[in-house]
Amino acid sequence: MKALLLAGGLGTRLRPLTEQLPKPMALVGNRPWIEHLIVQLRDQGIRKFVLALKHYPELIRRHLGDGSRYGVTIDYVIEQEALGTAGAIKNAEPLLDERFLVFNADIVQHIDVKPLLRFHQESGATVTIGLMEVEEPSAFGVVELSDRGEIRRFVEKPKPGETTSKRVNAGIYVMNKEALAYIPPGREVSIERETFPSLIEQGAGLYGFPLQGYWLDIGTRERYRKVHWDLLDRKLKLMIHGQEQNKGIWVGKDVRIGDGALLIPPVILGDGVRIGDKAIIGPYTVIGEGCHIAARARLSETILWDGCIVKEGAQLYQCVFGYDSEIEAGHILYEAYAQRMKEEVSV
Template sequence: MTDREFLSTTPGTSIRDALLQLDRGGLQVVFVEDENGVLVGAVSDGDIRRGLISGSALEDPVRSVMNLDPAVVPPTASQEDVDAIKRRRGIRVVAVVDESGRMVDVVGERDRISTAIATPVVLMAGGRGQRLYPITKDIPKPLVPLGDVPMIDIILSRLREQGFRRIHVSVNHLGHLIEEHLGDGEAHGLEITYLHEPAPLGTAGALAQLASEIDQPFVVMNSDLLTQVDLRRMLAFHRGAGSAATIGAREYGFEIPFGVIRRDGDSVVALAEKPYHSELVSAGIYVLEPLALDTLVADEYCDMPTLLARLMDGGRHVGAFEIHEEWIDVGRPEDLERARQAWERSRR
């Protein structure tokens, strides 16, 4: 999807500025929203050309040339509905609007509509990001930009594309900056609430605050991951396995840079030159059943391995879902550089 700032404008924006948005957005249309965020029109290159021919000036407000009947569908629309309205009106882009008329998504020429998913997602964003210091001295790691876009905005955009709408964000270190940036999530087409950690509670401790709110499987993921994994497939895998928890697993391999000796007592029985070793590691993405929250105590520190161990000790099944898509854990400066390069490639 295109960045939201290039997708929409206001009726009073000049035609010149709307043209700049059209050029940068790449969707050949900019949607017009009123002061309440309600979609009131759309403007394309053709609308602007016709307006200029009719006497409008580049400094005139875009309301003077916009189409007052933009193509829209509700979030419950099927892909067939979207394709039909595109064919009928001879257009490439359709806006998705909620019951109040607010735009929550855009389906472009090669996009498919994302059916809204009720499954909640918890983003763990309370860490100090010490390995990225001094970058994280005055900015929380989720707000560190990849190019010109904060990392957490990219994560939220990808969640929205997959249909997730209910997001809980766990905050502690410089959490007020995250709250100021994201607000209630409306700008992202999401519903965002916050889990406030009075002190660092580990990678699972803040989840205790959801004990009375969660009544279905939910996703937990770190907010420093750049990944293309389809969480809908992970959810389906989790449900099919009947697990209490599912861990997103990623293969991690490394080469030992020396010849490795295998021996029996004092006798060498084999030599391996720079062997490659691999293991499955936790990718920082989990699906949990609500019963997992019963293992937690409010405001008590708990990391995710401890929570999972408690489930297994109680006889509960914990599964592993292998992730083969792009996955970068932005923990170190070199990882941040890799993530920035990957993000730039994805935008070309």
């Protein structure tokens, strides 16, 4: 079975980190999230992928290539203009099989898809939506199911008392190719507002299936950090590159740690990291490959992408810095976000 990964999102709420980067390429534990997703699905037996791209497609294509280094095959389809979720699926139609999986590739998840596939086949559904249960459904579109799992209706951002359901669309679908007949070609089409209601109206077999596992949209700064803290706490069980030298401290290759430096778990240090004398790193800190942290620097609850330089005595608390950022000596920063320190810092 093929999996179609929808990877064309702008990631506007994660800017400036995603200013010139597709949102699925945002790092999670020092690896682009989309790489984690492909590896995770490969390990569940899915070896053929189609990636639907729009913004900066060359960055994803250059990183993933034809998929051979992951033991999979990857084909690409590029939107020339914004087509929406359903429009992006329709645009990929020539590359899809009679039955296929769809994933919103900017949602971090760790889910076993086999029960979803089994339900889809046994129910005779045309489309099955994977559902996750959330504590506070008012920010989502809630799904109401019949006893057989058929979707009765969607309730967008429900008010108290409007529905008892807490199940929301997880952005994971199993689709039969016949469902694409309900999507008009060549224009922007919302799957939630147009395609799914049309399937319900036509009685075309739209079902929902509750999923089990980890699921979180990384669309905000707060949730982006939460994904990392969940990774460090092992609530999100993605592979962490590097060796766990002490409990909660993962260290990559060719890492050098200076005299008197202190690592307070949980911490991840990528390949080639340099930690200066008497620096204090952690807790809840992820340092990307090739980063240099100078003497007496202090980092806590902070995420650095590859190639960052933190100069002597700088202090970072609850910060996220993108590739090759530079933090000057003695700077004290709280909740700062930037792609580079040469650019404007968003606080």
